[in-house]
Amino acid sequence: MNTTTSGAVLQLLLGEDWLPICDRSALIPGRGVAALLPDGRQAALFVDRGGRTYAIDNRDPYSGAQVLSRGLTGTRDGRAFVASPLLKQCFDLETGRCLDDDAVAVTVYASRLAH
Amino acid sequence: MPETTSLPTIVVVGHGMVGQRFLEALAKRGTTGRARIVVLCEEPRPAYDRVRLTSYFSGRTPDELSLVEPDFMERHGIELYLDDPAETVDRTTRTVTSRAGLTFTYDTLVLATGSYPYLPPVPGRDATGCFVYRTIEDLLAIEEYAKTARTGAVVGGGLLGLEAAGALRGLRLDTHIVEFAPRLMPVQVDEGGGAALLRTIEGMGLTVHTGVGTREVTTDASGAVNGMALSDGSVLAADLVVFSAGVRPRDRLARDAGLRVGERGGIAVDERCRTSDPRIFAIGECALAADGRVYGLVAPGYEMARTAADAIAEVAEGAAEFTGADLSTKLKLLGVDVASFGDAHGAAPGCLDVVYADSRSGVYKKVVVGADGSLLGGVLVGDADAYGMLRPLTGSVPPVPPEQLVLPPGAGTPAALGPASLPDSAVICGCHNVTKSAITACATLPEVKKCTKAGTGCGSCVKVIGQLLPAAGDGGLCGCFPHTRGELYEIVRTLRVTSYASLLDSHGREGARGGDGCEICKPAIGSIIASLAPTLGLSGHVLDGEQAALQDTNDHFLANLQRNGSYSIVPRIPGGEITPEKLIVIGEVARDFGLYTKITGGQRIDLFGARVEQLPVIWARLVAAGFESGHAYGKALRTVKSCVGRTWCRYGVQDSVRMAIDLELRYRGLRAPHKLKSAVSGCARECAEARGKDFGIIATAEGWNLYVGGNGGAEPRHADLLARDLDDESLVRLIDRFLMFYIRTADRLERTSAWLGRIEGGLDHVRDVVVNDSLGLCGELERLMADHVTGYRDEWAQTLEDPERLSRFVSFVNAPDAPDPTVRFVPERDQMKPDLTFLTLEGVSAR
Numbered sequence: 011m012n013t014t015t016s017g018a019v020l021q022l023l024l025g026e027d028w029l030p031i032c033d034r035s036a037l038i039p040g041r042g043v044a045a046l047l048p049d050g051r052q053a054a055l056f057v058d059r060g061g062r063t064y065a066i067d068n069r070d071p072y073s074g075a076q077v078l079s080r081g082l083t084g085t086r087d088g089r090a091f092v093a094s095p096l097l098k099q100c101f102d103l104e105t106g107r108c109l110d111d112d113a114v115a116v117t118v119y120a121s122r123l124a125h
Numbered sequence: 126m127p128e129t130t131s132l133p134t135i136v137v138v139g140h141g142m143v144g145q146r147f148l149e150a151l152a153k154r155g156t157t158g159r160a161r162i163v164v165l166c167e168e169p170r171p172a173y174d175r176v177r178l179t180s181y182f183s184g185r186t187p188d189e190l191s192l193v194e195p196d197f198m199e200r201h202g203i204e205l206y207l208d209d210p211a212e213t214v215d216r217t218t219r220t221v222t223s224r225a226g227l228t229f230t231y232d233t234l235v236l237a238t239g240s241y242p243y244l245p246p247v248p249g250r251d252a253t254g255c256f257v258y259r260t261i262e263d264l265l266a267i268e269e270y271a272k273t274a275r276t277g278a279v280v281g282g283g284l285l286g287l288e289a290a291g292a293l294r295g296l297r298l299d300t301h302i303v304e305f306a307p308r309l310m311p312v313q314v315d316e317g318g319g320a321a322l323l324r325t326i327e328g329m330g331l332t333v334h335t336g337v338g339t340r341e342v343t344t345d346a347s348g349a350v351n352g353m354a355l356s357d358g359s360v361l362a363a364d365l366v367v368f369s370a371g372v373r374p375r376d377r378l379a380r381d382a383g384l385r386v387g388e389r390g391g392i393a394v395d396e397r398c399r400t401s402d403p404r405i406f407a408i409g410e411c412a413l414a415a416d417g418r419v420y421g422l423v424a425p426g427y428e429m430a431r432t433a434a435d436a437i438a439e440v441a442e443g444a445a446e447f448t449g450a451d452l453s454t455k456l457k458l459l460g461v462d463v464a465s466f467g468d469a470h471g472a473a474p475g476c477l478d479v480v481y482a483d484s485r486s487g488v489y490k491k492v493v494v495g496a497d498g499s500l501l502g503g504v505l506v507g508d509a510d511a512y513g514m515l516r517p518l519t520g521s522v523p524p525v526p527p528e529q530l531v532l533p534p535g536a537g538t539p540a541a542l543g544p545a546s547l548p549d550s551a552v553i554c555g556c557h558n559v560t561k562s563a564i565t566a567c568a569t570l571p572e573v574k575k576c577t578k579a580g581t582g583c584g585s586c587v588k589v590i591g592q593l594l595p596a597a598g599d600g601g602l603c604g605c606f607p608h609t610r611g612e613l614y615e616i617v618r619t620l621r622v623t624s625y626a627s628l629l630d631s632h633g634r635e636g637a638r639g640g641d642g643c644e645i646c647k648p649a650i651g652s653i654i655a656s657l658a659p660t661l662g663l664s665g666h667v668l669d670g671e672q673a674a675l676q677d678t679n680d681h682f683l684a685n686l687q688r689n690g691s692y693s694i695v696p697r698i699p700g701g702e703i704t705p706e707k708l709i710v711i712g713e714v715a716r717d718f719g720l721y722t723k724i725t726g727g728q729r730i731d732l733f734g735a736r737v738e739q740l741p742v743i744w745a746r747l748v749a750a751g752f753e754s755g756h757a758y759g760k761a762l763r764t765v766k767s768c769v770g771r772t773w774c775r776y777g778v779q780d781s782v783r784m785a786i787d788l789e790l791r792y793r794g795l796r797a798p799h800k801l802k803s804a805v806s807g808c809a810r811e812c813a814e815a816r817g818k819d820f821g822i823i824a825t826a827e828g829w830n831l832y833v834g835g836n837g838g839a840e841p842r843h844a845d846l847l848a849r850d851l852d853d854e855s856l857v858r859l860i861d862r863f864l865m866f867y868i869r870t871a872d873r874l875e876r877t878s879a880w881l882g883r884i885e886g887g888l889d890h891v892r893d894v895v896v897n898d899s900l901g902l903c904g905e906l907e908r909l910m911a912d913h914v915t916g917y918r919d920e921w922a923q924t925l926e927d928p929e930r931l932s933r934f935v936s937f938v939n940a941p942d943a944p945d946p947t948v949r950f951v952p953e954r955d956q957m958k959p960d961l962t963f964l965t966l967e968g969v970s971a972r
Contacts (some may be wrong), residue, residue, distance in 0.1 A: 038673055043936065045937055060938070077678070085640030095679075
């Protein structure tokens with residue numbers, strides 16, 4: 011769990027290393043951004059109103075398009091989620107589980123804000 | 126006409142509301158496929174809604190009053206002869222002969238000849254300028270004659286008389302009503318109700334004379350009406366007289382054929398609507414029912430239609446019988462609600478009245494209660510909202526004390542009686558005889574209408590049906606807000622809320638406050654704030670500040686997301702008019718960026734396949750060439766299509782292109798609960814397909830007709846006429862009001878067609894609000910639109926000027942210049958299309 015601090019940098023845990031991605035200021039609560047990872051995968055990064063950061067795979071498993079970063083986020087039963095901008099399936103931002111279909115999930119990355 | 130068919134022949138005489146209902150009932154029972162069906166109709170047009178005849182004066186055309194689906198007759202193989210009434214029935218040869226000389230042999234004959242207006246035996250009643258009020262033709266004749274008349278008098282202050290008075294008032298005549306009884310609507314309402322009605326109607330500027338008869342219609346030298354001499358010795362000047370003093374059953378055919386008729390008229394029938402000749406049936410206002418009464422209301426007529434159809438189709442089980450009907454009725458006469466049900470006059474021995482009257486507001490309510498406490502009947506004038514609840518309760522002991530049935534809500538009463546307290550067997554829709562249990566078996570109002578027909582007759586039960594249906598949860602917008610979109614609009618407007626977060630924290634559900642909302646309420650509230658932005662003093666740009674996080678991806682990137690993650694671009698082309706230079710720019714842009722181009726249905730050009738980071742570069746080219754955002758991505762005005770109009774077309778009567786451009790430029794950027802489409806046609810040929818639009822305009826010789834609530838898509842609907850022959854200025858003013866009223870009251874993602882179908886009172890209510898200003902809202906609606914028009918800025922031009930906004934158009938936050946490698950294209954028909962196989966290689970199967 012991280013809190014907002016100005017000048018902070020968002021990092022993702024890839025293998026054993028924390029990879030710096032962007033300044034905290036590049037994120038708006040409720041709106042995601044996409045990041046290109048060294049292995050060619052893409053991550054969708056989010057921050058909520060409380061300043062907590064989340065990172066999941068950017069690929070919408072239903073369409074195959076790399077668009078989850080462009081979905082709308084929200085809170086359902088106290089848990090953060092993003093709705094795919096294509097066909098609106100929702101994914102839990104902490105577990106990656108699809109809230110509309112138990113059999114589908116996306117990869118989750120650990121994230122933190124560092125100085 | 127030679128008879129060649131071996132199928133049994135059913136001849137129907139009369140094609141009014143009941144005749145048509147009978148045909149529908151036959152079709153439903155499959156009889157239309159097993160018999161030859163011939164219909165003889167006296168009027169020059171198929172069945173229409175006689176009950177709503179007066180709505181012609183508020184803009185309904187005769188076609189719109191039609192009750193017959195355009196292909197109904199063909200689909201069921203029914204032969205309909207218009208303008209050719211039956212003249213004689215010969216029971217020995219079993220033949221019917223029409224006025225034109227056609228002769229049909231019947232196996233079964235159904236008489237649905239209706240009734241004729243009663244003309245009191247006063248001298249001068251046939252003078253030029255005397256009319257009856259029964260058919261569209263009567264109405265057209267009155268309209269024509271009224272052009273040279275100033276004062277009109279209606280003889281008869283009953284239901285039809287008040288309808289006719291409404292018509293004369295609609296024709297702007299100085300209108301008088303002459304009623305012989307001591308009060309208006311003597312059959313339906315009691316003295317108190319009549320007094321309330323009288324005050325309200327006189328308040329509208331009509332003059333009512335009660336307790337006087339008509340002695341003579343006086344004429345001038347040319348034989349035209351110039352007044353009436355009344356029984357009290359007074360003289361009333363009038364240029365036009367309408368007799369509406371009741372109706373009589375049209376039973377002449379039956380009399381001539383020797384069928385049994387009642388002493389005071391009406392073709393005598395049994396419980397199955399069979400006359401004294403078992404091959405002949407009679408239904409509707411021409412029939413004398415088994416209980417010895419003639420019914421002049423449409424609901425009993427429909428019931429008889431069903432009964433006769435059951436008998437003719439030989440329905441074995443549960444066949445309907447008609448043994449009498451409830452005369453309960455709810456009407457809006459001259460804009461006043463009037464309802465009467467059960468024992469309205471308290472005729473039962475030992476019964477007691479409970480009355481509430483408020484002369485200031487013209488409200489009168491009375492319920493009649495039996496000695497055992499059961500509800501026997503009642504009268505409601507001025508406010509008949511309770512009718513839908515009270516009528517089904519008739520005959521039972523209400524679950525609350527009777528005074529609570531008439532007191533206005535909040536007047537010292539606990540929670541009002543809700544429809545939940547009605548028994549399952551209570552009949553909610555009197556027109557179609559639908560019970561509460563049949564309604565609660567459905568989930569939505571459209572489903573109720575489709576499955577049970579409830580609510581499709583007079584519509585008085587729609588409110589109660591709505592209350593019986595399971596609300597979507599508690600009717601709130603989503604899991605975050607307990608309010609509807611309309612309520613949230615009012616909260617934002619009146620409390621001047623400018624941020625989603627503050628609205629969620631102040632008005633959200635307990636558990637949702639402080640959270641991040643959801644994908645349903647964010648764009649909905651984003652749209653409300655955007656609609657009100659000029660009024661709230663915000664810049665209104667959808668990318669600004671916190672607003673940015675509320676928008677669906679399309680509004681966020683001002684483009685339409687396509688299935689491979691690329692976007693499409695639609696520049697605005699107002700009215701579909703474009704110069705060659707601009708066309709060339711679009712072509713060059715598409716060529717230079719490798720975009721797929723397609724002409725849209727809205728007379729624009731869609732450019733597909735742009736990646737996020739290309740959008741600003743492409744738009745810089747388009748804006749430089751004079752293009753603006755087309756808002757194809759937003760719940761906003763899309764396009765106003767047009768035909769080429771009077772300028773070029775030899776049929777055109779107005780300049781439809783200019784009007785389309787004016788309207789598109791006026792309403793561009795207007796955020797709404799759903800997308801808005803429009804079109805303008807230059808003549809009645811309607812090449813722009815305006816009646817398939819949310820608001821459509823069709824040119825007339827005099828100006829413009831405005832239609833609203835049309836839709837294409839999955840549930841096509843023709844738009845309804847809101848007003849006719851408007852000049853430019855009135856047209857724009859009316860559209861301003863209509864759009865703002867829609868934006869204010871519609872639900873999230875509710876198109877105008879669904880909205881019109883849902884809101885109480887439907888089109889008539891909307892017309893009252895936006896044309897007659899019944900809620901006193903029009904000034905404010907116009908101001909809101911004026912704010913929008915002055916506040917409009919092109920979103921793309923604004924975005925290009927602002928580095929902060931532009932910074933969002935990057936593919937990757939950590940590699941802003943790297944294109945997304947998964948957005949790939951393959952060639953097809955000399956253009957390119959998304960490479961979907963590449964995308965789905967490792968995906969779960971998409972829907």
